[in-house]
Each structure stands twice: as structure tokens, then as C-alpha cells.
Amino acid sequence: MPRPSCRNRSTPTIEPSNGVSARVSRLPLAGRGFAPGLFFSAGAFRAIEALAIVQNNDRHSIMRLSKRQVVQGLSVMASMAAVPAAAAARKRPSAPHPPVTIRLSTPAAPVLTAAKDLARDIELVLGAPPVFASQPATRGGLLIEIETRPGDRESFSLRRRGQAITLTGADLRGTIYAVYQFSQDYLGVDPMYFWTDQIPEPRAGIDMADGTERTFPTPLIEYRGFFTNDEDQLTGWAPARADEQTNIAPAVMDKVYETLLRLKANMVVPSTWPFPDDLQIKAASARGLIVNQHHATPVGMNAARWPEHAPYNFTDHPDVLRNAWRNAVDLYDRDQEILWTVGLRGLSDMPYSAHDPSVAGSDQKMGAIIAKAIAEQMRIVRDRFPDAKFVTNLWSEGARLMRAGHLQLPPEVIIAWPDEGWGLVRDDGQVSRGQGFYYHVAMLNGRANQLSEMVPAERIRSEFERFIKAGATRFALVNVSDLRAVTMTAKFTMDLAWGDTRPDRNAEDYYRDWATIQFGPKAAAPLADFYEAYFAAIPHAPAGKNYGDGMELGDQHYHQTARELLLRAMVNPPYYRSFGQTPKWRAMQLYDEKDADPGKWIDATIARELPSCRSAARRWDTLLGMALPIERLVPPKRRAYFRYAVLTMIAANRNSNAMLMRVCEAVIAARAGRTGDAIRATAAAIAQIDELDRYRAFGAYGKWQHWWRGDWLTNVASTRAQLVAFRTWVTDPAGTSPLPVLDVDWYAYYKILKYQGDRVVDIS
Numbered sequence: 001m002p003r004p005s006c007r008n009r010s011t012p013t014i015e016p017s018n019g020v021s022a023r024v025s026r027l028p029l030a031g032r033g034f035a036p037g038l039f040f041s042a043g044a045f046r047a048i049e050a051l052a053i054v055q056n057n058d059r060h061s062i063m064r065l066s067k068r069q070v071v072q073g074l075s076v077m078a079s080m081a082a083v084p085a086a087a088a089a090r091k092r093p094s095a096p097h098p099p100v101t102i103r104l105s106t107p108a109a110p111v112l113t114a115a116k117d118l119a120r121d122i123e124l125v126l127g128a129p130p131v132f133a134s135q136p137a138t139r140g141g142l143l144i145e146i147e148t149r150p151g152d153r154e155s156f157s158l159r160r161r162g163q164a165i166t167l168t169g170a171d172l173r174g175t176i177y178a179v180y181q182f183s184q185d186y187l188g189v190d191p192m193y194f195w196t197d198q199i200p201e202p203r204a205g206i207d208m209a210d211g212t213e214r215t216f217p218t219p220l221i222e223y224r225g226f227f228t229n230d231e232d233q234l235t236g237w238a239p240a241r242a243d244e245q246t247n248i249a250p251a252v253m254d255k256v257y258e259t260l261l262r263l264k265a266n267m268v269v270p271s272t273w274p275f276p277d278d279l280q281i282k283a284a285s286a287r288g289l290i291v292n293q294h295h296a297t298p299v300g301m302n303a304a305r306w307p308e309h310a311p312y313n314f315t316d317h318p319d320v321l322r323n324a325w326r327n328a329v330d331l332y333d334r335d336q337e338i339l340w341t342v343g344l345r346g347l348s349d350m351p352y353s354a355h356d357p358s359v360a361g362s363d364q365k366m367g368a369i370i371a372k373a374i375a376e377q378m379r380i381v382r383d384r385f386p387d388a389k390f391v392t393n394l395w396s397e398g399a400r401l402m403r404a405g406h407l408q409l410p411p412e413v414i415i416a417w418p419d420e421g422w423g424l425v426r427d428d429g430q431v432s433r434g435q436g437f438y439y440h441v442a443m444l445n446g447r448a449n450q451l452s453e454m455v456p457a458e459r460i461r462s463e464f465e466r467f468i469k470a471g472a473t474r475f476a477l478v479n480v481s482d483l484r485a486v487t488m489t490a491k492f493t494m495d496l497a498w499g500d501t502r503p504d505r506n507a508e509d510y511y512r513d514w515a516t517i518q519f520g521p522k523a524a525a526p527l528a529d530f531y532e533a534y535f536a537a538i539p540h541a542p543a544g545k546n547y548g549d550g551m552e553l554g555d556q557h558y559h560q561t562a563r564e565l566l567l568r569a570m571v572n573p574p575y576y577r578s579f580g581q582t583p584k585w586r587a588m589q590l591y592d593e594k595d596a597d598p599g600k601w602i603d604a605t606i607a608r609e610l611p612s613c614r615s616a617a618r619r620w621d622t623l624l625g626m627a628l629p630i631e632r633l634v635p636p637k638r639r640a641y642f643r644y645a646v647l648t649m650i651a652a653n654r655n656s657n658a659m660l661m662r663v664c665e666a667v668i669a670a671r672a673g674r675t676g677d678a679i680r681a682t683a684a685a686i687a688q689i690d691e692l693d694r695y696r697a698f699g700a701y702g703k704w705q706h707w708w709r710g711d712w713l714t715n716v717a718s719t720r721a722q723l724v725a726f727r728t729w730v731t732d733p734a735g736t737s738p739l740p741v742l743d744v745d746w747y748a749y750y751k752i753l754k755y756q757g758d759r760v761v762d763i764s
Contacts, residue, residue, distance in 0.1 A: 100126070100206070103133035105147040108172050110288030114179040115146060117258060125187045125200050142206060144182075148175045152218045154266065158182055160212045172288055173266050180262040181216065191262035194255040195487045196518055197641050197702065217499070220468060223290065223339055223391070223414075223436070223475045224497035225260055225267030226483070226490065230444040232748045233482040236710015240755060246279040247271065247752050253280050256483065257287040263494040267292050267339060269477065273581065273753060276300035276331035285336040292477065293341035295393035295418075295438070296349040299377050301328040303347050304753065307760040308585040312347055312355045314373050320763050321373070326380045327762040339475075340381050342413065343392045344373040348582040351397050366397065367406030374409060391416055391475055393438050399426045414474045421448045422551040423455040425463055436475025437467055441489040443479065446744070447541070449554030450714045451485050451652040456535035457492055457507035464496040484707075487645070488514050488531075508532060519642055523633040530626055530646070537619040538653065539612050553612075558656035559719045562663040562685075564742060565605060566726045568598040569667045570733070571740045578741055580749025583760075591742055602671070606664045613661035620654035643698035651695035659688040659719070670730050682727045689720045712748035 100122055104115055123129040130144070144165045151170030156178035159166045167182050169175025183189045186208045188200035228234065231248060238249040246253070253270065260268055267290040270280040274297075281300075284291050293300050301324050303312075311317040332338060346352045352359070352370070359365040374392060381388045391414040394402050399418055401407040409415065415435045417427040421443030425431070440448075441455045448454060467473070478493045480486055492510055508528050515527035543550040567575070577591040627646050634642045666681035693716070700707050711717070722738075729736040 099128050100130040100142045100144060101133060102130045102144045102146065105145065106169075106175055108148075108175075108288075109286065110172060111146065111148075111175050111179070113287060114176045114261065118144075118179050118183055121183045121187050121189050121200070125189075125203050126205070127202065146175065146179060148172070153222075154264075155216060155218050156181070157215045158185075158208075158212065159214070160208045160210055162210060165206070165208060173261075176261050176288055177216070177264045180264075184262065189262075190517060192259060192487050192491055194259060195484050196645075198518065199637075219264065219266075219497065220499035220501070221436070221473045221476045221497040223267045223292070223477075224494065225265040225269075225289070225292070225477060226256070226494075227269035227292075227294070227477055227479045228256060228481070228483065229269070229272050229294070229442075229479050230450070230481050230713055230745075230748070231271060231752060232450075232712040233484070233707065233710040235752050236712065237704070237707050240279075242755065244279055245277075245755060246274075247755050248280065250279060250283055253283055254287070257284055257289055259483075260289060260494075261287065263491060264498045265494050266290055267477070269294055271752075273297065273302050273304040273749075274300075275302050275305075275756065275759065276328055282333070282336075285333070290337045290339050291332075292339045292391070295341060295343060295395045295398075296345045298341050298343045298345070298373075299325050299329050299381060300332065301325055302761055303345070303349075304581055304583060304749075305756060305760045306347055306583045307763060308583065310761075310763050314344065314352075314369060315356050315358050318376075322376060322380070324761050324763045325377055327764070329381055329384055332385075334384070338385070338388070340377075340385075340388050340390045341393060342374040342377045342381075342390050343398065344370045345395070348579055348586070349395075353397075363401055363404060363406045367401045367408070370398070370401070371408055374413065378410070378413075390414065391436070393477070394418055394426075395438065403428055403430055416475050416477065417472075419463075420547065420551075421445050422548075423459045423463060424551075425467070431467055431470045431472045433471030434474055435467075435470075435472040436477075437463075437472065438477050438479070439463070439493065440479040441486045441493065442481035443554075444481065444556070444713055444745070445548070446560040447548050447551075447553060447557045449485070449552075449556065450481055451555045451711070452649040453486055453489055453534070454538060454552050454554045455489055457489065457510050457531075460489060460492055461496065461501075461507060461510075464493070465501060468496075468501065482710075485649070518645070519630075519634045519638050523630050523642075526626075526630050526633065527646075530623070530630065533623055533626060534650070537616065537623050539616040539657070542608065555652045555656055556714050558653075558660045559714050559716060560744075561605065561609060562660045562719055563722045565602060565663055565667055566722045567738065567740070567742065568602055569670060570726060570729045570736070570738055573598060573740070575740045575742060578743050578746035580744075580746040580752075584758075588741065599671075602667060606668060609660060610664040613657050613664065616657050617654075617661060620650065620657055624650050624654060640698070640701045644701075644704075648695045648699045651692050655688045655692035655695070656716075659685045659692075662688065663723070666726065666730075670726075675730055678730045679727060682723055682730065686720060686723050686727075689716060689723070692716060710751075712751060713745055715748075718743070 102115060102119065104112065119130050119132075131141075140163070142163050142165065144167065146167050148169050148171065151174070154169075154171060154174045154177065156167070156169040156174040158178060158181060159168070165182070167175070167178035169178045180191070184191055186206050187203070190196055190198035190200070192198070193200075234252060235247045238252040240246045240249050244250060248271070256270075257268065268284050269292045270284050271278075272294055274281055281291055296303055306312055311320055314321050344352045346354045353361075353366055356369065359369050378388070378390060381390075390412060392398070392409060393416045395418045398407065402415065416438045417425050417431060417435065418438040419425045419440055421440045423440060425437050425439070427437075431437075441453075441460070442449055444450060464476070467476075476493070476497045478490065480490045483490060491514070511531040512524045512528040515531075516524040519527060538552045538554070540552055541549050575591045576588040578588050579586065624647075627650060630646070631639060631642055662681045662685035666678045666685060669675075669677035669681055696708050696716075725736065725738050729738075
């Protein structure tokens with residue numbers, strides 16, 4: 001099949017995953033005609049210049065920046081926003097006369113940042129920038145007043161009286177939400193616009209009826225937000241400069257924070273293994289978000305950078321960990337709003353018992369030492385932040401200890417029950433009022449999803465409503481990995497967390513609403529049916545009592561299983577495993593040292609995977625046939641996103657499933673001495689990878705060029721390389737001997753954490 005390009009705008013033949021050639025609909029290549037940048041007039045430069053914020057001792061002060069500084073700042077912002085080039089040539093609405101005026105009575109820096117976003121939205125939709133109250137007033141124009149008046153937490157209102165529109169928040173974030181809600185409802189700006197490339201339609205004016213008065217109450221869940229975890233693709237696509245003390249370009253992380261605020265979230269865990277003074281942490285606070293921490297970095301202590309030769313044992317060396325926690329707390333600024341994660345995990349996000357023989361094998365002792373550590377962490381935090389709030393995330397063994405009654409915590413600590421990566425929370429019915437939960441719509445575990453959606457909306461709604469009904473509405477943290485692949489379900493979680501729990505809105509309704517906004521009303525109904533079929537098509541692991549049994553097998557599963565099958569077929573044990581989420585000094589670990597016969601593992605794996613892949617192949621082929629005709633119903637300007645969000649999502653599963661099926665067949669043939677069959681099956685597996693790459697090209701339009709450069713965790717390229725090595729080994733086993741190493745996440749985290757250099761946790 002020819003590779004799509006700007007000259008070759010179609011893929012005339014698609015290889016079905018069952019290996020039978022078939023003619024299907026042509027797929028025009030996405031992305032042609034896109035160019036980066038938003039449109040900023042001289043007026044916009046003046047308006048934003050007038051509202052420039054300086055973060056100094058008075059973090060809410062305002063000063064005028066030079067035009068050169070403003071241009072530099074805007075060039076960064078503009079470079080991260082893709083707008084179709086055709087939009088520049090489209091007929092712009094006549095500039096409103098006189099222009100809209102924005103007046104702020106709230107000096108807080110995060111509100112001013114939201115106001116700048118509103119100014120950009122107004123110019124994009126109305127064709128002219130607003131005038132700010134610091135400039136000469138205009139007569140007869142529309143006035144937008146942004147104000148804060150004390151009221152219920154994070155509530156807000158939108159009101160119009162004559163030519164005056166008032167956006168009122170009860171507090172800092174309520175005011176920000178008022179600004180973004182107005183932009184969404186009356187300018188048509190999609191809260192997910194950065195990820196969906198949705199450009200609002202031009203309008204002649206702001207269609208908000210005189211007399212409008214809308215109030216929005218306190219959100220349902222108190223702390224709610226995203227965890228950008230295992231952020232390989234964002235790091236690879238938009239790496240920060242070496243001098244910026246972060247892994248992802250600040251302009252991109254600012255879009256993550258803006259997205260959260262447009263969704264009316266209030267909290268973020270900005271990355272997996274940061275130090276507390278890293279730029280992404282400070283930038284989240286500057287946007288007005290509450291900073292929370294990864295469950296493996298209690299009070300911000302970066303356990304992935306633990307110093308060599310320092311004991312990690314709270315029983316025998318409590319002062320070492322106590323110093324590490326205190327020094328981490330001291331790295332936060334006093335004016336940052338933080339929800340402090342407390343707990344005790346081991347290095348590399350492993351159970352603490354791996355480092356403390358005195359508690360290994362005893363849940364009672366484990367619970368006691370964790371409770372003791374939490375009490376110490378709370379004391380340390382309160383020494384510097386007397387009004388601190390706390391949460392403990394019961395990831396992994398924490399949930400087991402809590403369910404069994406071995407973990408006793410102070411009542412002021414919010415208990416967050418976790419799922420295991422598939423959106424089913426592990427409280428076993430023990431959830432109670434005042435608690436919360438940690439949830440995944442993306443998960444790095446070798447079996448779930450990084451490149452595509454996996455958790456169905458009906459499961460999300462069911463679990464959220466179960467906790468809401470129990471009164472467990474203090475905390476909802478949603479792991480979204482790199483966010484772009486799971487925009488649909490990520491948005492749904494924040495809709496529910498805010499309070500959109502309409503009893504008559506089921507999963508199909510949400511799919512239809514999402515499809516209407518993203519792909520137009522003509523495509524909405526068939527896409528709602530498609531999404532139902534998509535989630536039903538995902539294969540499940542066999543039922544059992546082990547981790548992940550009975551749950552969906554996502555895009556990671558195919559590639560990790562295929563690479564391990566090929567390695568074990570080529571090389572005898574012992575095998576070694578490299579880890580990236582670990583201190584740099586930690587050596588490789590022996591993997592499966594008790595498994596002296598790789599043949600048994602290979603036989604069992606193929607017996608499980610081959611029938612599953614063959615069955616799933618039919619479903620994936622049917623699903624692709626279902627999706628292709630829908631493209632004709634999508635407006636041309638939205639087809640680029642459709643091809644990424646729908647067709648590439650299918651391919652991430654369909655072609656990966658077919659690849660694993662061919663790998664199983666190739667290994668069977670090679671072990672039986674059928675060299676020709678092994679070579680042909682390997683070639684068929686490589687062909688599936690190549691077809692997947694052709695579909696992935698659809699996701700690299702406009703600003704998303706090089707998006708797949710950071711696919712270091714699912715790592716499709718590594719799977720292809722292993723297949724090429726296996727093809728050579730089949731004909732020359734004596735001359736081909738790959739290293740017996742299962743590279744799980746080492747390279748990804750080498751890249752993600754490279755900016756930290758040789759920095760380690762301060763234990764002095």
C-alpha cells in the first residue's frame with residue numbers, strides 16, 4: 001500500500017487484519033492546508049500588553065511590558081495553536097463598532113490570564129480585539145465586567161443588562177470559570193479546542209439576550225482534575241528547552257492548565273516525577289490551579305531520584321526520610337495552593353515493604369508504618385503550611401490494607417480509593433462519605449491503553465455516580481496520560497465531577513453530544529453507534545484472580561506481548577528487565593529467574609492470545625467498515641480530526657491485534673522448523689505495523705507534526721525492530737543474538753527525566 005503523502009492523498013487498498021486483501025473507501029490524507037498560529041491584531045498586542053503580569057513579591061501586580069517582550073510571549077503562544085490556513089482567508093465578520101470593552105475589578109493574576117484568553121477568543125470569533133478598560137472608553141459598545149463577589153465555593157454567574165455583561169465569581173476560580181463558561185456558551189469555544197483543533201465559527205456579535213441571568217452552583221466534587229502521567233508523547237512532541245527545568249514546553253503545559261480550567265477543574269498533578277520547584281509546578285499555581293502530587297511522591301519528594309547509598313527505610317533510618325520530606329516541602333512557595341499527598345511507597349512506585357524487611361509479609365505492620373509516616377509528613381507540612389489539606393491515594397497495597405482495617409488515618413486526611421487502570425474502583429463497597437477516588441482513562445501497565453480510548457462512558461458514569469451517591473465527593477483525580485488520545489472520556493469525567501449528572505443522560509447521549517460538537521449533527525447518530533461498538537470490540541483477558549484478569553486488553557498489550565514472545569523465542573533465559581521510573585543508579589533486575597523453560601511460557605501465551613486475536617480481528621474489521629462511510633458525513637474542516645480521533649484509534653487496536661496474531665503464527669512456525677512459513681508470517685506482522693504507521697500519519701497534521709516521535713512506552717517502532725531482528729534470526733539463529741533484555745520503560749523515562757540531570761533528593 002502506498003504511504004499517504006501530500007501528493008498521494010489516498011490509501012486505495014487497506015489490508016484487512018485477517019490478511020485478505022479488500023478494496024475499501026479512499027481515505028484522503030489529513031493535514032493539508034494547515035499552518036500554525038492564531039490571528040492577533042495590533043489591538044490585541046496593546047490589550048495584552050496592558051494586562052501583562054509580573055510574578056514578583058506581589059504576584060498580583062500589573063506592569064507594562066515592552067512590545068518586544070509581548071511579541072516574544074505571543075510568538076510562543078501562537079506557535080502552539082493550529083488554525084487551518086483556510087481560516088485566514090475565510091470571510092471574517094465585520095468588526096463590531098464600537099468594539100467590546102473588558103473591565104476587570106479583580107486584580108488576581110490567574111483571572112487576568114483568563115481575561116487574555118477571552119480577548120483572544122473574542123478576536124477570533126468577532127474579528128476584532130476587545131478594548132480593555134485601561135484604554136480610552138468607547139460609547140455604545142458592549143461592556144464585559146469581570147468581578148469577584150464572595151459566595152459559595154467556586155460558584156459563579158453570567159448576567160446581561162442592556163449593554164453590560166457581568167461575569168461574577170465567588171472566588172478566584174469561580175471568576176475564572178465564569179470567563180470560560182461565557183466563552184464556551186456565547187462565543188462557541190470548545191473547552192478541548194487545543195486537543196480537538198476545533199475553531200469556533202465567526203459571529204457578527206455576542207448573542208446573549210438582554211435580561212439573561214444564569215447561576216452555577218458549587219461543584220459537586222471538591223477537588224477534581226487531571227494527572228498527566230507517563231507523559232512520553234507530550235515530551236517527545238514538544239520538548240522543553242534545556243534551560244527551562246521541565247520536560248514539556250511550557251506553552252503546551254499552559255494549554256493543559258487552560259483546558260482544565262475551561263472544564264471547571266481545580267487541581268492538577270502536572271507530571272510523574274518532578275521536583276517541587278520545577279517549572280511545571282510553579283506554572284500550574286500561576287494559572288490558579290491547586291497542585292497535588294503523585295501517590296509515589298508524597299509531599300513532593302521525588303523518589304525516582306533517590307540518592308545512591310542512602311537508606312530508604314523509615315523503620316531503621318527515619319531521619320533520612322524525614323529530612324527528604326522536609327526539604328521537599330521547603331521547595332514549594334508559601335503562596336502556592338497545595339493539596340498534599342501523604343503516604344509511603346517504595347522507590348519506582350513499588351510497595352514500601354521491598355525496602356523494609358521488618359514489615360514484609362505483615363499487613364498489620366505495613367499499615368502501622370504507613371500511618372506513622374503519614375503522621376510525620378503532616379507534622380512537617382504544617383510547620384510551614386499551618387492550614388494544609390491532605391489526601392492519601394490508596395494505590396496498590398494501600399487499598400488492601402484499608403479494606404482489611406490495617407491502615408488507620410486521621411479524619412482530616414481524605415481517603416482516595418484507586419482503580420487498577422480500567423476504571424473500576426477497588427473499594428469493594430467500602431466507600432463512605434467524605435472520601436474520594438483516583439481514576440484512569442489511560443494507563444501504563446503493559447496491558448491497557450496509551451494510544452487510544454479504552455474505558456467506556458457507561459463505566460465512567462456508573463463509578464462516578466456510585467461515589468457521588470455515597471457522599472464520597474471530596475476528591476477525583478483522573479489519570480489522562482498525554483491527554484490527546486483520550487479527550488472524549490477525559491472531558492466526560494470532568495463534566496461529571498463538576499455536577500453534570502443528569503439522570504436522563506446515558507452513555508449513548510454523551511457519545512452523541514460529543515460527536516455533534518466535534519463532527520457535526522449529520523455524523524452524530526452513526527458515531528454514537530460506532531462508539532458503543534468500539535468499546536464492545538475491545539478484547540478482554542480471561543477471567544481470574546490476578547491483576548487485570550477479565551479486563552480490556554488495550555493497545556499496549558499487543559506490543560509488549562509481541563516483543564516478549566519474539567525475545568523468548570530467540571534467546572534462552574535468564575532475562576533482564578530495565579526500569580526507567582527508578583533512581584539512575586539502580587541496576588537491571590533479573591526477570592522470571594524461576595522460569596527455566598521459555599517454551600512453557602510461549603506455549604501458554606500463544607494458546608491464550610491466538611484465539612483471542614483471531615476473534616477480535618473480525619470485530620475490528622467490522623468496526624473499520626462501520627467508520628469509513630461516516631467520514632462523508634463529517635464537515636470537510638473536521639475530517640482531519642476525525643481521521644485521527646476515529647480511524648487512527650481503530651488502527652492502534654486493529655493493526656496491533658493483527659500484528660500479534662501474525663507474531664504467534666511466526667513463532668509457532670519457527671519452533672516447528674517451518675522457516676518459510678515463519679518468514680511469511682513475520683512479513684505479514686511487519687505489514688500490519690506499516691499500515692498502522694500510515695494511519696498514524698493522519699494524526700500528524702498541522703501543529704501535531706512529530707506527535708508520534710514520543711511514542712516511547714507503547715513503542716510501535718520497537719516492536720517493528722524486534723520483528724526485523726526475528727526475521728533475520730529465523731534464517732540465521734547462530735549469527736543473531738539479541739540482548740536478553742525486556743525494555744519496558746527505560747528509554748521513555750530517560751527522555752522524560754533527562755532535564756533533571758544528576759539532581760537527587762536532598763536528604764541533608
